[in-house]
Structures are given as structure tokens and as C-alpha cells.
Amino acid sequence: MREVLRTRYLTRQRRSVAAVCREITRRCRALGLRTPSRGTVLRRIERLDPLKSVSAREGSDSARSRRSAGGVPPEVTGLLEQVQVDHTPVDVIVVDERHRLPIGRPCVTAAIDVASRCVVGLVVTLEAPSATSVGLCLTHMVTDKRAWLERLGVEAVWPMSGKPRELYVDNAAEFKSEALRRGCDQHGIALRYRPKGQPHFGGIVERLIGTMMRMVHDELPGTTFSNTAARGGYDSDGNAVLTVAELNSWLALATACYHGQVHETLGRTPAGVWAEQVAEHGAPVTVAGQTAFLVDFLPVIRRSLSRTGFQIDHVQYYGDALKPWIARRERLGKFVLRRDPRDISRIWALSPEGDAYVEVPYRTLSRPPISVWEQQAALARLREQGRAEVDEQSVFTMVERMRQITEDAGASTRKARRDRERRTATPARPPASLSAPPPPDEEAGAVAKPFEVIEQW
Numbered sequence: 001m002r003e004v005l006r007t008r009y010l011t012r013q014r015r016s017v018a019a020v021c022r023e024i025t026r027r028c029r030a031l032g033l034r035t036p037s038r039g040t041v042l043r044r045i046e047r048l049d050p051l052k053s054v055s056a057r058e059g060s061d062s063a064r065s066r067r068s069a070g071g072v073p074p075e076v077t078g079l080l081e082q083v084q085v086d087h088t089p090v091d092v093i094v095v096d097e098r099h100r101l102p103i104g105r106p107c108v109t110a111a112i113d114v115a116s117r118c119v120v121g122l123v124v125t126l127e128a129p130s131a132t133s134v135g136l137c138l139t140h141m142v143t144d145k146r147a148w149l150e151r152l153g154v155e156a157v158w159p160m161s162g163k164p165r166e167l168y169v170d171n172a173a174e175f176k177s178e179a180l181r182r183g184c185d186q187h188g189i190a191l192r193y194r195p196k197g198q199p200h201f202g203g204i205v206e207r208l209i210g211t212m213m214r215m216v217h218d219e220l221p222g223t224t225f226s227n228t229a230a231r232g233g234y235d236s237d238g239n240a241v242l243t244v245a246e247l248n249s250w251l252a253l254a255t256a257c258y259h260g261q262v263h264e265t266l267g268r269t270p271a272g273v274w275a276e277q278v279a280e281h282g283a284p285v286t287v288a289g290q291t292a293f294l295v296d297f298l299p300v301i302r303r304s305l306s307r308t309g310f311q312i313d314h315v316q317y318y319g320d321a322l323k324p325w326i327a328r329r330e331r332l333g334k335f336v337l338r339r340d341p342r343d344i345s346r347i348w349a350l351s352p353e354g355d356a357y358v359e360v361p362y363r364t365l366s367r368p369p370i371s372v373w374e375q376q377a378a379l380a381r382l383r384e385q386g387r388a389e390v391d392e393q394s395v396f397t398m399v400e401r402m403r404q405i406t407e408d409a410g411a412s413t414r415k416a417r418r419d420r421e422r423r424t425a426t427p428a429r430p431p432a433s434l435s436a437p438p439p440p441d442e443e444a445g446a447v448a449k450p451f452e453v454i455e456q457w
Contacts, residue, residue, distance in 0.1 A: 001036060001044050009045065010056035017042065076114040079277045080284050083120060083164040084205035085111045085137060085175075087129040091213050093222040093240035094126075094247055099410040102237040105224065106244055108251070109137040112208050114168075116273040117263050118160040119208065119255045124248050127373070131177035132341050135297025138167075138183070142287040152249045156256040160274055162284025166190040179338075183297035215254055220247075295348045295357050298338040305329045309363055310337060310347065313375060314392050317347050318363035325352065345369040367396055374399050 001024055009020045021041050028035045045053075076082045087109040096103045107129055111121035121141030125133050140148070145158045167184065169175040171193050184191045217223050217230075222240030225231040242250065259271040266273060287293045303310045305325055309318030325332060336350040338357065345367065348357040378398035382390050 001041060005044065005048070010048075010053060012057065012059070014057045017045065020045075078165075078281070079115055079274065080113055080120070080162050080164040082114045082166045082168050083111050083141070084114060084168045085109065085121070085134065086170065086205045086209060087133065087137075088209050088213070090124065090247070091216050091224045091226060092220045092242065092247070093224060093236045094242050094244055095240050096410075097243050097245070099414060100241075100243075101410055101413055102222075102240045106247065107133065108209075108212070109133045110205060110208055110212070111137055111141050111164075112205050113160065113164075113274075114204055116160075116270050116277065117204070117266055118259060118270040118274050120160045120162070120164075122251060122255060124244055124251065126244060127341070129172070129174050130341070131174050131179040131297065131299055134174055134177075134180055135183065135294055138297055139287075139290055139294045142293060143290045144286055149252060152245065152252060154249050154252045156252055158252065158256055158259075160259070161286050163187065163287065164189055166192055168192050168194065170194050178300050179297055182300065186296050187293075211258070212251070212254070220250070292357075294340075295338050298340055298348070301337040301339055301347075302334040303337055304334050305332065310335070310349065310360065312337070312339065312344075312347065313372075313379070314390055314395050315344065315367075315375070316363040316392060317360045319358070319360045321358045322349070322360065339372070341372040343369045344372050344375060364392070367392075368399075370396070370399050374402065377402060 004020060004024050004027065008015055008023050017038070021038050024041060025035045087107055089105045090108050091105070093102050093104065094106055095101055104126070106124050106126050109121070109123045109125070109129065110119060112118065113120050121137040123133055123136045123140055125136070127133065142161065142163045144161055149156055149158060167189060169191070174180070175191075175193070181191065183189075213226065217225055220242065222236050222242065223234075224236045225234070259274075260269055262268060263270055301312060303312060305322065306329070307326060309316055309322055311317070332352050335352075338348040338350075340346075346359055346361045349360050350357055375395060378395050379390060381398055381402070382394055
């Protein structure tokens with residue numbers, strides 16, 4: 001039986017139990033042995049290791065659900081000894097600050113301390129996950145969160161901050177960017193990656209994100225749920241009410257509640273474990289200079305220095321701090337520049353000695369702050385118009401036009417929504433010449449018939 005199970009049952013052909021029993025019977029008869037019953041074979045199969053059995057018959061991917069969430073990781077006992085980071089789209093539609101119109105699903109980047117299961121970093125952005133969102137999450141992790149909570153107007157206790165010893169991340173491009181690698185090297189943070197094709201090794205942060213999304217589904221208006229089937233006929237855009245700032249406030253309060261609840265794995269609250277570790281070993285080291293820390297994790301650009309400063313994507317940057325370098329620019333190579341994609345009105349240039357960054361603003365200070373996404377959209381629009389030569393003035397002019405289009409579209413959308421709400425609030429009445437009285441429901445204005453709704457639309 002052991003031989004047949006190994007060679008016939010535990011294979012990718014996935015032979016049935018009946019086929020295995022027939023093969024055992026054939027071999028036993030050939031050797032003159034007593035044939036085991038089908039029940040005996042089934043009991044022998046049940047004693048096989050389920051993980052090895054599924055792996056042999058269906059492959060390692062199918063066996064993933066039978067493995068423990070974290071595999072067999074090394075024991076982590078100290079605060080911030082290992083921090084897992086990951087991001088996901090939030091299952092909710094948010095609205096813009098000014099017009100309160102739906103603008104889409106944001107993304108959240110979360111960082112959790114493995115030893116205490118405390119959330120140590122949390123960032124919500126409207127952009128896709130990138131090196132910048134990872135840097136923002138790290139900055140939120142290493143700095144005191146009291147000032148951030150005060151800006152949000154949230155009364156909550158969130159003392160979990162500090163510089164991690166190791167980041168444990170997946171193999172996405174944003175986690176392998178030069179910006180993240182250089183920043184981690186500069187601050188003495190080890191960067192370790194999960195085994196490829198085995199997401200269960202990041203099970204701790206994955207479970208945190210799953211918990212957060214379940215709370216979003218249960219509590220927030222405008223949720224998209226986890227998929228189309230779960231959403232059903234729910235109008236996510238029509239029910240959306242939260243801005244990104246308000247979503248941040250809600251998540252901050254939800255995180256404070258999470259820290260005060262008993263964790264299934266720990267058998268204690270994450271806040272209690274953190275407080276105990278701080279009492280025994282002291283609080284982790286935090287960073288005072290938030291901007292200086294973030295600069296070390298911003299995307300890297302390399303440019304040569306000219307008499308007029310640096311030029312990046314048709315935008316010129318210049319400051320008095322560049323004058324000593326301009327005089328000897330022929331002997332200097334390309335500079336390492338850092339730029340925040342959310343606001344390109346300034347860049348940071350690493351000194352030739354490599355010991356400090358210098359802030360360099362627009363050469364024309366009257367230019368408005370814009371994002372790199374607005375700039376790229378403006379460049380694409382100019383090229384569509386057949387502009388062979390693109391200069392700085394044309395880029396900013398195009399951005400202003402695009403912003404005006406957005407403003408006008410927002411006003412039109414608000415007016416259309418108000419008009420539609422007024423029409424649906426007063427259902428259509430039947431003509432007065434009809435002799436038959438309307439049904440009670442229609443007379444009360446409770447329900448509009450389908451053809452009336454279509455006519456109003």
C-alpha cells in the first residue's frame with residue numbers, strides 16, 4: 001500500500017481512490033497476498049500528511065491554505081525588531097475637499113510591529129503605491145504622532161513610534177526602488193524581502209489589512225466591498241461622503257481601538273505589550289526632523305548643474321546655495337536630486353561631498369506648486385497638440401487650463417446633482433383630466449414608476 005500510494009496516488013495525475021484500490025488489488029494478487037479492503041486503504045490515505053499530500057497532487061500553490069500564515073519565521077521579541085509593510089486599495093470611495101464629489105478609491109500603506117502587533121505607520125494617498133508612499137509611511141512610523149493627530153483634530157492615544165531595525169516587504173517594484181534602498185542604508189534599516197510566490201510569509205500585515213477592510217465594509221458609507229458580487233446594487237459613488245483627511249481621522253480612531261483589544265495570537269492587547277516592552281527596555285528612538293527624514297526616501301533624479309541651476313522635465317530650479325557649485329561645475333559629475341511627486345515646487349540637491357541636502361526652489365518663484373502627475377498630464381496634452389518645442393511657460397499654462405476645466409466640471413456636476421435631486425424629490429403627477437384617482441402610494445409621493453424615473457432623467 002505504501003508503495004502504490006507513493007507512486008500512483010501522490011502524483012500530479014491525481015488518480016482516484018478507486019484506481020489506487022484496483023492497483024493495490026492487482027499487485028497483491030500477483031504476489032499471492034491478501035487484498036486489503038477499500039476502508040483500509042482510505043484509513044491509510046487519511047494518515048498521510050495533508051500538506052505533503054496536497055502539494056504532491058495539486059502543487060504548492062494549492063497547498064498554501066494548509067500552511068500556517070507565517071510559515072516558520074525566526075522569533076521576533078523586541079519592539080521594532082521587524083516591521084512588516086504592505087499596501088492595498090481601500091474599499092471605499094472618497095470625495096474631494098472642495099466640491100465633495102467622488103474622486104475614486106485611495107490606497108493605504110500600513111506598517112505593523114511583529115513583536116507587539118501594534119500599527120506603527122499608516123498613510124492614505126490618492127496615488128498608486130510608490131516609493132513615495134513607502135517613504136511617507138516610514139516617516140509616519142519614526143516620528144511622534146501627537147502633532148499629526150492634532151492636525152486631524154483626533155483625540156486618541158497612539159504612542160507607537162520609532163525607527164525599525166528591519167523592514168520585511170514583498171517583491172513589488174516600489175520596495176526595490178533606489179530611493180528606498182538608499183534611505184534604508186543611510187538610516188541603518190535592514191531591508192528583507194519575502195520569498196517570491198509565497199505571500200503567506202507576510203501574513204501579519206496581510207491580516208491587519210484584512211481586519212481594516214472588514215471594518216470599512218461594516219462602518220463606512222461609500223464602501224465598494226471586496227468585490228462586485230458582494231457590492232450588489234449598492235451605489236458606492238452616490239453614498240460616498242468622506243474626504244481623504246476624514247478617512248485618515250477615522251482610521252486613526254480605528255487603530256486606537258485595535259490597540260486596545262485583545263489580540264488572538266498574543267492573548268493580550270497590543271498596547272499592553274508595547275507599554276510593557278517600553279517599561280523594560282525603554283522607548284524606541286524617534287526622529288525629530290520629519291522633512292529631513294522624508295527627503296532620504298524621495299525618488300532619486302540625476303542631473304548636471306548649469307549656470308541657471310537644474311532642469312527637470314522643462315522646469316528650472318535655482319537658488320543662491322548653488323552659486324559655489326556653479327563656479328566649479330565642470331569638475332563635478334551629475335548631482336543626486338530628490339523630488340516630492342506631490343509638490344514639485346522645490347527639490348533637494350545632495351552636496352558634492354555627500355553630507356547634506358540643499359533645498360532648491362523654482363527659478364521663477366511666482367509659479368504655483370503643482371504635482372508631478374499634473375505636469376505629466378500637461379506635457380502629454382501639449383504633445384497631442386503637436387507642440388514640437390515645450391517650454392516651462394507652456395507647461396504651467398496648460399496646468400492652469402486643466403485646473404479650470406476641473407473647476408467648471410465640478411460646478412456643472414453639482415448643479416446637475418441638485419437638479420436631479422429636486423426632480424426625484426417631487427414625483428410626476430398624472431394629468432388632471434384623468435377621472436380615476438391615483439393609488440394611495442402615488443398620491444403620497446412615495447414611489448415613482450419606472451417610466452417616470454426615466455422621463456425625469
